[in-house]
Amino acid sequence: xxxxxxxxxxxxxxxxxxxxxxxxxxxxxxxxxxxxxxxxxxxxxxxxxxxxxxxxxxxxxxxxxxxxxxxxxxxxxxxxxxxxxxxxxxxxxxxxxxxxxxxxxxxxxxxxxxxxxxxxxxxxxxxxxxxxxxxxxxxxxxxxxxxxxxxxxxxxxxxxxxxxxxxxxxxxxxxxxxxxxxxxxxxxxxxxxxxxxxxxxxxxxxxxxxxxxxxxxxxxxxxxxxxxxxxxxxxxxxxxxxxxxxxxxxxxxxxxxxxxxxxxxxxxxxxxxxxxxxxxxxxxxxxxxxxxxxxxxxxxxxxxxxxxxxxxxx
Amino acid sequence: xxxxxxxxxxxxxxxxxxxxxxxxxxxxxxxxxxxxxxxxxxxxxxxxxxxxxxxxxxxxxxxxxxxxxxxxxxxxxxxxxxxxxxxxxxxxxxxxxxxxxxxxxxxxxxxxxxxxxxxxxxxxxxxxxxxxxxxxxxxxxxxxxxxxxxxxxxxxxxxxxxxxxxxxxxxxxxxxxxxxxxxxxxxxxxxxxxxxxxxxxxxxxxxxxxxxxxxxxxxxxxxxxxxxxxxxxxxxxxxxxxxxxxxxxxxxxxxxxxxxxxxxxxxxxxxxxxxxxxxxxxxxxxxxxxxxxxxxxxxxxxxxxxxxxxxxxxxxxxxxxxxxxxxxxxxxxxxxxxxxxxxxxxxxxxxxxxxxxxxxxxxxxxxxxxxxxxxxxxxxxxxxxxxxxxxxxxxxxxxxxxxxxxxxxxxxxxxxxxxxxxxxxxxxxxxxxxxxxxxxxxxxxxxxxxxxxxxxxxxxxxxxxxxxxxxxxxxxxxxxxxxxxxxxxxxxxxxxx
Numbered sequence: 001x002x003x004x005x006x007x008x009x010x011x012x013x014x015x016x017x018x019x020x021x022x023x024x025x026x027x028x029x030x031x032x033x034x035x036x037x038x039x040x041x042x043x044x045x046x047x048x049x050x051x052x053x054x055x056x057x058x059x060x061x062x063x064x065x066x067x068x069x070x071x072x073x074x075x076x077x078x079x080x081x082x083x084x085x086x087x088x089x090x091x092x093x094x095x096x097x098x099x100x101x102x103x104x105x106x107x108x109x110x111x112x113x114x115x116x117x118x119x120x121x122x123x124x125x126x127x128x129x130x131x132x133x134x135x136x137x138x139x140x141x142x143x144x145x146x147x148x149x150x151x152x153x154x155x156x157x158x159x160x161x162x163x164x165x166x167x168x169x170x171x172x173x174x175x176x177x178x179x180x181x182x183x184x185x186x187x188x189x190x191x192x193x194x195x196x197x198x199x200x201x202x203x204x205x206x207x208x209x210x211x212x213x214x215x216x217x218x219x220x221x222x223x224x225x226x227x228x229x230x231x232x233x234x235x236x237x238x239x240x241x242x243x244x245x246x247x248x249x250x251x252x253x254x255x256x257x258x259x260x261x262x263x264x265x266x267x268x269x270x271x272x273x274x275x276x277x278x279x280x281x282x283x284x285x286x287x288x289x290x291x292x293x294x295x296x297x298x299x300x301x302x303x304x305x306x307x308x309x310x311x312x313x314x
Numbered sequence: 315x316x317x318x319x320x321x322x323x324x325x326x327x328x329x330x331x332x333x334x335x336x337x338x339x340x341x342x343x344x345x346x347x348x349x350x351x352x353x354x355x356x357x358x359x360x361x362x363x364x365x366x367x368x369x370x371x372x373x374x375x376x377x378x379x380x381x382x383x384x385x386x387x388x389x390x391x392x393x394x395x396x397x398x399x400x401x402x403x404x405x406x407x408x409x410x411x412x413x414x415x416x417x418x419x420x421x422x423x424x425x426x427x428x429x430x431x432x433x434x435x436x437x438x439x440x441x442x443x444x445x446x447x448x449x450x451x452x453x454x455x456x457x458x459x460x461x462x463x464x465x466x467x468x469x470x471x472x473x474x475x476x477x478x479x480x481x482x483x484x485x486x487x488x489x490x491x492x493x494x495x496x497x498x499x500x501x502x503x504x505x506x507x508x509x510x511x512x513x514x515x516x517x518x519x520x521x522x523x524x525x526x527x528x529x530x531x532x533x534x535x536x537x538x539x540x541x542x543x544x545x546x547x548x549x550x551x552x553x554x555x556x557x558x559x560x561x562x563x564x565x566x567x568x569x570x571x572x573x574x575x576x577x578x579x580x581x582x583x584x585x586x587x588x589x590x591x592x593x594x595x596x597x598x599x600x601x602x603x604x605x606x607x608x609x610x611x612x613x614x615x616x617x618x619x620x621x622x623x624x625x626x627x628x629x630x631x632x633x634x635x636x637x638x639x640x641x642x643x644x645x646x647x648x649x650x651x652x653x654x655x656x657x658x659x660x661x662x663x664x665x666x667x668x669x670x671x672x673x674x675x676x677x678x679x680x681x682x683x684x685x686x687x688x689x690x691x692x693x694x695x696x697x698x699x700x701x702x703x704x705x706x707x708x709x710x711x712x713x714x715x716x717x718x719x720x721x722x723x724x725x726x727x728x729x730x731x732x733x734x735x736x737x738x739x740x741x742x743x744x745x746x747x748x749x750x751x752x753x754x755x756x757x758x759x760x761x762x763x764x765x766x767x768x769x770x771x772x773x774x775x776x777x778x779x780x781x782x783x784x785x786x787x788x789x790x791x792x793x794x795x796x797x798x799x800x801x802x803x804x805x806x807x808x809x810x811x
Binding site for chain 1: 398
């Protein structure tokens with residue numbers, strides 16, 4: 001009895017333990033890691049992945065899966081770049097990027113919830129097609145010449161905190177609130193926990209599922225807008241495999257791929273963990289090839305511990 | 315107004331099948347109304363129409379409280395006052411008890427979920443029901459029976475006027491059945507009508523006021539429960555007379571061919587249990603749900619680690635690490651949960667039947683579809699499996715026929731010892747009888763059968779000897795000439811007399 005509790009506790013907090021341990025080790029190895037300058041850097045690096053991860057969290061908790069967010073980021077980013085070259089007020093590229101993301105998300109949701117397609121297939125389709133759309137709109141070339149005001153969004157900071165991180169924090173606060181406190185949030189968990197049961201309980205499961213994809217799309221649109229500001233050009237090939245980082249952040253943060261389980265705090269830690277690994281190994285001078293290996297191992301181990309913890313409870 | 319619910323001339327056609335043909339149902343407020351019929355009779359389809367999951371064919375009408383009842387989703391049905399407890403339980407395992415109770419109708423405060431209010435109300439409802447769990451407990455940590463009661467609490471707390479209960483007692487213990495029946499009586503007193511679907515005859519006569527019988531999508535008849543007898547009811551359901559519910563074949567009992575001595579499981583669910591069975595003998599394993607019967611046979615079968623004990627098959631000691639070890643020695647286990655561990659639901663009947671004895675289907679070392687088809691068609695005939703063909707997807711068959719496919723799968727492997735864990739749960743009278751007859755044929759052929767059942771009359775009717783388990787150990791053994799319900803119940807409750 002005692003032993004069971006300890007091991008299931010351990011699996012619950014495993015990711016936090018790993019995170020803290022990693023920070024301590026990196027600080028010992030390289031004291032510059034903990035310098036404010038580097039921490040700000042980490043926040044900045046974590047922002048876009050964090051925003052995407054929070055969108056992904058809704059989809060996965062509701063029992064879905066979205067492969068298309070990386071392409072959507074690129075597509076929204078291109079549109080924002082095209083409209084952000086001084087020809088329109090900045091609000092126009094902002095809204096267009098959001099709407100473009102939202103449209104892709106709704107399309108995904110309809111394919112999955114109405115068309116009954118497996119999320120993997122539907123979003124694999126949109127991932128490919130939307131990437132094509134980004135290339136088509138940009139003619140396959142980077143879109144340059146965005147205004148200074150637009151560039152400033154990602155470059156500026158408020159009281160030492162980068163704007164990008166502020167966007168992330170706003171997203172985190174809204175998403176956490178929606179998931180934890182609202183009826184809608186509760187129903188997202190219900191759909192992912194047992195779709196049939198949710199339907200039988202009178203929940204409009206089609207709406208819930210479509211809306212989670214819409215949220216992921218919307219946040220991908222926002223990320224696209226921010227990305228273009230950050231790299232100062234619209235790249236049709238940008239954000240390749242960002243969906244994988246978002247999924248990794250969720251899974252490592254304890255969001256169950258079978259749906260119904262997951263907490264925002266875990267996703268925050270998951271996002272930071274990925275960024276800290278990349279950043280830490282960078283400043284240690286470890287090659288990016290190694291970073292991939294470490295990331296891969298962490299994904300598998302995190303889920304393994306999660307699965308073992310669960311089966312012990314049964 | 316006499317009836318709370320009237321369904322008149324309801325028909326439902328699926329591609330190629332007429333599932334319901336001008337069927338009737340009339341339910342009075344405050345009564346428990348049993349829907350009886352074999353699997354495939356159309357009870358579930360009728361209830362799904364009532365819940366708005368299926369749409370009825372044009373024509374016919376439904377009146378609820380005297381008014382036309384037109385709904386197109388479970389949500390609308392709930393709001394009109396019709397709730398259903400499904401046969402396939404639908405708990406959301408990763409949610410807490412109170413979240414499950416209020417799923418889909420969350421209590422709100424300023425537009426947000428009022429968790430405190432939900433937990434508080436859930437606690438009151440749980441207390442009312444006699445269940446002892448915390449509203450904050452996650453369903454994953456509860457037993458099947460507890461989950462079922464939560465489901466019932468959920469359905470009864472929506473203030474429904476009609477509650478459909480589809481096999482509500484299929485997975486719960488006697489004591490919990492009593493709690494459920496108390497619940498039902500309370501609901502009746504409040505004027506709530508219950509539509510009750512069960513294959514357990516004793517329950518029908520214990521709790522129901524009226525009965526409506528269906529067969530093959532047709533309405534057969536309806537009346538007060540007291541005007542029926544068990545045999546008249548079975549006759550209406552099956553369409554023919556069944557004289558003995560438990561046919562018992564004479565067989566010659568020979569030597570011990572299977573022994574499991576001092577079996578203990580590493581997880582402590584079974585402690586020092588010894589059983590043996592002779593050729594030609596049917597050994598029953600009785601006990602309450604959770605007594606460790608399934609755990610024992612699953613342990614013997616290599617599905618869980620044993621911490622001690624020896625297994626002797628046909629005089630030979632068998633070291634069992636995985637099921638393959640003991641299957642090789644001629645032991646078969648028809649598992650309790652045919653959907654989870656018995657069938658490949660998306661595979662065809664042929665695929666399923668040839669799953670264990672796949673070697674028999676080989677031709678020149680390769681899988682021969684034609685051979686598999688031939689072997690499986692033998693068993694489809696022998697076991698009277700109702701299926702359009704061997705190429706039918708197993709998941710599309712009725713429960714009784716699925717069960718027969720599982721049995722066929724094992725018989726094809728020609729085992730000497732067949733262990734069956736609740737083989738008749740949730741299947742209809744006709745299919746049950748087929749299975750009893752089959753068990754009889756098996757022992758007549760010199761095989762040994764170990765039968766686990768929670769229905770004591772079934773054990774007493776079929777077995778030569780009953781071993782009773784309680785809380786993971788063997789409480790005692792009863793010979794056929796000493797069979798009595800009291801004796802078995804006493805052992806099962808582990809009261810020393």
